[in-house]
Amino acid sequence: MSARTRLLSDGVRSALRALGAAAKQGLGDPGLAELVQIRASQLNHCAFCLDMHLGIAREQGVGERQLDLLDAWEEAGEVFDGRERAALALTEAVTVLTDGFVPDEVYEEAARHFEADELAHLIALVTTINSWNRLMVTRRIPPGSTAW
Incomplete structure (x- = not known):
């Protein structure tokens, strides 16, 4: 394997x-914000970002039950409220574009739960964590690394 830049x-x-x-x-x-970044990082298999954002989520008071069930949020019932579910669905749609565009129904559901300004910031956050994921995964930066 060739050396990858850090x-x-x-x-x-x-x-x-x-x-x-x-x-x-x-x-x-x-x-x-942390739930969204963790979910995108799960989808992108970014161990560096998962490690970082799981720690920050705990510091922000996100419960262990939500963190434990985040990968199965759609089946987790009342563990995630409607707003969180809309944000997670939008996160998945923006992160995994292989099936086409973000579906209208996913976007419209998010728009029901977020003011226009909040929605714009949510989309920017998802886009940003996807960029970080791609930078870290491509360079194979390990969890906890400080050399990047």
């Missing part, structure tokens, strides 16, 4: 951090 441009790192921070702030729900 380097990331300071400009790229700074820009993605700023975008993520702005998206989280605009969403206004730190726990939900």
